[in-house]
Amino acid sequence: MIKYVVKRLLALIPVIIGVTMLVFFILKSAPGDPVRLILGEQATPEQVAELTEQMGLDQPLLVQYVKYMIGLVQGDLGIAYSTRRPVADEVFSRFPYTLKLSLVATVVSIALAIPLGIIAAVKQNTVIDNVSMFVALIGISMPMFWLALLLMLLFSLKLGWFPVSGAASWQSYILPAFALGFMNMASTARTTRSSMLETIRQDYIRTARSKGVSNSVVIRKHAFKNALIPTITVCGLQIGSLLGGSVLCETVFAWPGIGRLMVQAISARDVPMVLGCTVIFTICFSIVNLLVDLLYGFVDPRIKSMYS
Amino acid sequence: MQNTTAPAVSRAEAVKKYKKTSQFGETMKRMARNKAAVLGLIILVALILMSLCADFLYDYDTYVVKQNIADRLQWPSAQHPLGTDEFGRDLLARIVHGSRTSLLLSFAAVALSLAVGGFLGAIAGYYGKWLDNLLMRIMDVILAIPMTLFAMVIVAALGASTLNLVIALSVSQIPTFARVVRGAVLTVKDSEYIEAARAIGQRDLSIISAHVLPNCMAPIIVQTTLRIAATITSTASLSFLGLGVTAPTPEWGALLSTGRTFIRDSSYLTFFPGLFIMITILSLNLLGDGLRDALDPRLR
Numbered sequence: 001m002i003k004y005v006v007k008r009l010l011a012l013i014p015v016i017i018g019v020t021m022l023v024f025f026i027l028k029s030a031p032g033d034p035v036r037l038i039l040g041e042q043a044t045p046e047q048v049a050e051l052t053e054q055m056g057l058d059q060p061l062l063v064q065y066v067k068y069m070i071g072l073v074q075g076d077l078g079i080a081y082s083t084r085r086p087v088a089d090e091v092f093s094r095f096p097y098t099l100k101l102s103l104v105a106t107v108v109s110i111a112l113a114i115p116l117g118i119i120a121a122v123k124q125n126t127v128i129d130n131v132s133m134f135v136a137l138i139g140i141s142m143p144m145f146w147l148a149l150l151l152m153l154l155f156s157l158k159l160g161w162f163p164v165s166g167a168a169s170w171q172s173y174i175l176p177a178f179a180l181g182f183m184n185m186a187s188t189a190r191t192t193r194s195s196m197l198e199t200i201r202q203d204y205i206r207t208a209r210s211k212g213v214s215n216s217v218v219i220r221k222h223a224f225k226n227a228l229i230p231t232i233t234v235c236g237l238q239i240g241s242l243l244g245g246s247v248l249c250e251t252v253f254a255w256p257g258i259g260r261l262m263v264q265a266i267s268a269r270d271v272p273m274v275l276g277c278t279v280i281f282t283i284c285f286s287i288v289n290l291l292v293d294l295l296y297g298f299v300d301p302r303i304k305s306m307y308s
Numbered sequence: 309m310q311n312t313t314a315p316a317v318s319r320a321e322a323v324k325k326y327k328k329t330s331q332f333g334e335t336m337k338r339m340a341r342n343k344a345a346v347l348g349l350i351i352l353v354a355l356i357l358m359s360l361c362a363d364f365l366y367d368y369d370t371y372v373v374k375q376n377i378a379d380r381l382q383w384p385s386a387q388h389p390l391g392t393d394e395f396g397r398d399l400l401a402r403i404v405h406g407s408r409t410s411l412l413l414s415f416a417a418v419a420l421s422l423a424v425g426g427f428l429g430a431i432a433g434y435y436g437k438w439l440d441n442l443l444m445r446i447m448d449v450i451l452a453i454p455m456t457l458f459a460m461v462i463v464a465a466l467g468a469s470t471l472n473l474v475i476a477l478s479v480s481q482i483p484t485f486a487r488v489v490r491g492a493v494l495t496v497k498d499s500e501y502i503e504a505a506r507a508i509g510q511r512d513l514s515i516i517s518a519h520v521l522p523n524c525m526a527p528i529i530v531q532t533t534l535r536i537a538a539t540i541t542s543t544a545s546l547s548f549l550g551l552g553v554t555a556p557t558p559e560w561g562a563l564l565s566t567g568r569t570f571i572r573d574s575s576y577l578t579f580f581p582g583l584f585i586m587i588t589i590l591s592l593n594l595l596g597d598g599l600r601d602a603l604d605p606r607l608r
Contacts, residue, residue: 016452
């Protein structure tokens with residue numbers, strides 16, 4: 001098990017190198033001179049030359065990249081063009097907000113999706129099934145930021161129950177987390193339902209029923225545990241869209257996370273900041289994917305035996 | 309008399325009964341039984357017709373772009389069924405013309421990434437070995453970045469414009485298509501008919517295009533439908549963030565972004581563009597699910 005984790009962590013290194021290289025070269029190819037952007041059009045050629053040298057922008061791209069990577073290993077993400085402050089300070093002070101929001105959204109989506117999926121499967125082809133699957137279909141089709149705006153309109157502006165923006169209190173988590181979690185909820189519920197439907201038809205379920213196990217125990221202990229793998233897979237796949245979605249959600253609710261930071265950095269053409277945000281997002285994404293893979297082992301002993 | 313005609317009739321019936329219908333026909337028949345998929349198809353066709361006829365419904369210059377401050381921010385009425393925006397322009401006219409931008413951009417982006425990703429996936433799957441390894445490791449790197457973020461990075465580098473949006477959306481989806489096509493190619497490449505084609509000396513490229521790809525269309529078609537839905541959301545998302553289509557061109561996400569400014573008193577500006585996005589994606593999802601059920605033999 002530990003050997004497997006170490007192997008997977010080591011496999012992350014080339015991916016992170018590849019990602020940073022790709023994003024670094026894409027962003028560095030952006031037209032426009034960052035030094036002119038900082039100093040303004042009135043700057044003298046001497047000033048421009050001095051700052052260019054100071055920022056290391058006169059060196060070849062590959063050298064700049066290697067320097068960036070050496071910094072990254074030490075937790076240094078460069079200096080932001082817009083604020084002239086270290087990118088790492090800004091990114092790490094904002095990161096907890098994005099993490100907390102994503103976690104709450106994931107909890108909300110799983111807490112809603114699994115019961116919904118199970119009930120829909122158990123009551124297949126009834127009104128309950130149809131209604132919940134219709135809700136799930138709507139959830140998949142709804143653009144997240146539209147849902148976020150509608151929730152804000154109804155619950156903050158009309159009813160005044162929750163704050164419109166910011167992250168001041170626990171109430172401010174409710175609307176963003178629900179908006180962010182709803183889309184994932186929908187696909188998780190659909191997968192749970194179809195996986196449960198498949199499991200319920202298995203022989204061991206019939207055996208359990210025929211030896212007199214009560215219905216709720218059959219569903220909880222015999223069926224659900226075996227139906228969990230596809231649900232975990234979908235939850236894992238959703239993490240990418242969750243991180244992408246957090247950018248929109250944070251923009252709508254003026255949430256102080258790195259998603260909004262990244263949008264602001266793009267508008268300000270702040271290359272080091274965009275790069276820093278992307279690198280952090282990608283590292284998170286890779287680590288969460290690894291955690292999801294490890295989770296399989298805990299749910300299914302057959303998979304766990306393959307790790308050793 | 310009856311004895312002589314009876315065998316002829318039954319023979320005709322027998323021929324009819326055993327006559328092979330095309331795979332396309334079979335699939336369409338299965339699709340037609342799926343009410344949700346048919347509904348999705350009808351909505352989608354209606355939306356495409358709407359975008360094709362946009363110029364006949366509303367003249368672009370007089371209704372969509374020309375400002376009319378006297379009529380600004382009017383709630384829906386008989387004259388303006390969905391109300392007017394902050395420059396007094398009819399929202400319905402802008403949504404109808406916006407469907408053009410949204411649908412065309414998404415179709416173009418998906419077509420581009422299908423072409424590039426499909427080509428890469430096909431050669432990776434067909435040739436295997438080091439080429440497969442190299443291409444798929446590159447795809448893994450791109451897939452390690454959440455898709456929306458990668459599209460944002462590309463737009464950040466190229467600058468916000470309609471063309472750059474299409475490039476960003478298609479590049480970020482290349483790995484998805486490469487993987488789907490590669491997987492599909494792997495399932496058929498060792499079949500006897502491929503070996504036969506190779507034995508009679510056909511060139512690799514013509515084997516791939518004439519024998520391999522036509523036999524693994526099902527997952528590609530399904531994935532394409534679902535990806536168009538996802539791309540419409542991404543197009544709208546990036547425009548909403550101000551990284552896509554710029555004013556005054558109407559686009560659904562950009563319309564929503566404007567609506568957001570006036571959400572307190574003119575909530576219809578937010579509600580209707582989003583509703584159209586949702587209906588479009590809903591129809592594509594229904595169609596995609598239906599196609600998957602109709603095309604996937606394992607689920608029959």
